[in-house]
Amino acid sequence: MSVDTLADLLGGEMTPAALQEAAQLAAGLSDGEIVGLVERLSAARACVLLQTLDERRALAVFEALDAAHQAVLVDTLGEDAATDLFVAMDPDDRVSLLDELSPDLAEHFLAQLDPRERGLTSLVLGSPRQSIGRRMSPEVVSVPVTDTVDQALGRVRLRLHDAETVYTLPVVDESGVLVGVLGLRRLLATAPETPVADVMRPAESGVVTEDAERTARRFLDRKLLGMPIVDADRRLVGIVTVDDALAITEEADSQDVARQGGTEALRRPYLSTAVGDLVRSRIVWLLVLAVSAALTVQVLEIFEATLTEVVVLALFIPLLTGTGGNTGNQAATTITRALALGDVTPRDISRVLLREARVGALLGAVLGSLAFLIAGVIYGPQIGLVIGLTLLSVCTIAATVGGAMPIIAQKLRADPAVFSNPFISTFTDATGLVVYFLIARAVLHL
Structure with a gap:
């Protein structure tokens, strides 16, 4: 309850009396509760809260924040307060923050360190980005x-x-x-x-x-x-x-997780992320996927005559594309996770392809059999056979491609998640429709 009370107080006018009350309320909260509150507040209000804390607690709370969030607060805190926090930080935490700052500001902060601290910070800063050296602490007791x-x-x-x-x-x-x-x-x-x-x-x-x-x-x-x-x-x-x-x-x-959903991960807590940043994290992916989805439209245009002859085929398009996309996404998510945990390596691609093809075929056989029975009763055995065979084919293709794409991505030194759900869904939509109409033409003699 005190957290909500403090949040409401910080949302109002910051008079001297209000600041004193805020300091008293903050003193009764744990560091974790303060961190959670800072992540929900605007930068200006978060800085006010930090300034009500003693130096030790302010540093503990500041260091617990994501580096991108720290950088936003640095711009609001003012040079003196920001410098004090920077100097007191551990070397590895300093480097994470420096990566988010402009070169001029980073150089200014580094100049404020004493020779020992500057040397420790430079040791971490000299490691390649994305390497473990960039996240280590050089302050080790040997x-x-x-x-x-x-x-x-x-x-x-x-x-x-x-x-x-x-x-x-x-x-x-x-x-x-x-x-x-x-x-x-x-x-x-x-x-x-x-x-x-x-x-x-x-x-x-x-x-x-x-x-x-x-x-x-x-x-x-x-x-x-x-x-x-x-x-x-x-x-x-x-x-x-x-x-x-x-x-x-x-x-x-x-x-x-973010890339599998067709967006970029937020680098700050959601409530403290500007709306413009939320839009930027999603718009590029939406544009890319919209262009990719044009393939599906092209496929439908190519087989327009087939749809005109047997209109009932159009009813099953959402079912088939959705099933193919879901099957591919399941395989991609499983293999992406296995790669991250080290359970699978790029050398295992042939084994993964074989396993996922078998899994996809079994899934397709089960779903295809059910579809054959249900669609056959309602629309006739030929339509049922088209739907059943398409599900068998689409599930096999989708699972195989979904399992292979993350491994191929890692071989190309790309993030496997980038090639996961959004792109695989688009790929299986287009290929699934091609398979669907080819099977329909063969079975229905169109």
Whole structure:
């Protein structure tokens, strides 16, 4: 209830008394509730709310926002307040924000950092976009392999307040090369004089240039708390934590779902996204799909004479195109997800084609048999046979194409989701109609 009260208060005139009341209400809310409220408010009102918080809470709330949303607030906060937040952020969060800012503003913010923080930020900024290095934290507590457990614990205590995590501790040799990893629980449960080399375990690591999504999914699949990130020579350069991996996969999944629906993922929460941005996220796809759908019109025009002779064929067009599109979309969604999880790779395309062809044929056989019986009773056996055979053919084609397209997209280094539902629906509409009319001509001797 306090969240709604605070939202109503922020929607009115911001007098000194109202600001004081807003600060009191915000003090009684959790950071998560404040984040949720900021995501629903306009930029101006969200900045007012941030300014009612103490520095620690304001930073925690700001860092929890999407980078694109942060960039909008930076423009509204004012230079001093925005600079203070930027300087206090972690290096990896700074880089995400810098990617959303204009070059001049990004350069200005970088100039405000002290040499150490600028160096850490530049280390992350120097990694390729979309790589795991762009999402790692360089503030990692490493333990020399020559240390004892007691010495390692001493290093942890010294870095408690500035390290990204202390629950996963990379172990390195004298050259900084990763040789193992050590969990804090194991460290605490071991006698102080024990050498670290005796209690460390082999490290699951990521290379700084690897794809962020692929590395994050592998991270989560292994159920890790932290994963060391190394360079090409296996020297330790940073670490990724479980919250980083979850954020990466959430962004990727949101983008895939949006593209499967024929739109672009919103980069800010819905209520804080301008109407113009909502339109831009959808209009390009609608135009592309409208042009693609013209293929269907061309097919109908080619077979206009067939429709004129047997008008009843027109009644089944929505059924056939809809079934083909849905079958293709099901296959594409399944394979896109399997690619994201690593269950399928581009090398498996022949196996996927065979499996999806069999699945499509079985689905088509079931649906076609039902259609033959129902349409045959109502419109006669010949019409029933046309509909049954078309469903068998369309489902087989749609499932095979739907399974293949995401894999082909990945081979072409495109997002598999782009080739998913919208384009496959258009493709199966056109090909399904061609198959339909060819079968009708053959069976009905038109």
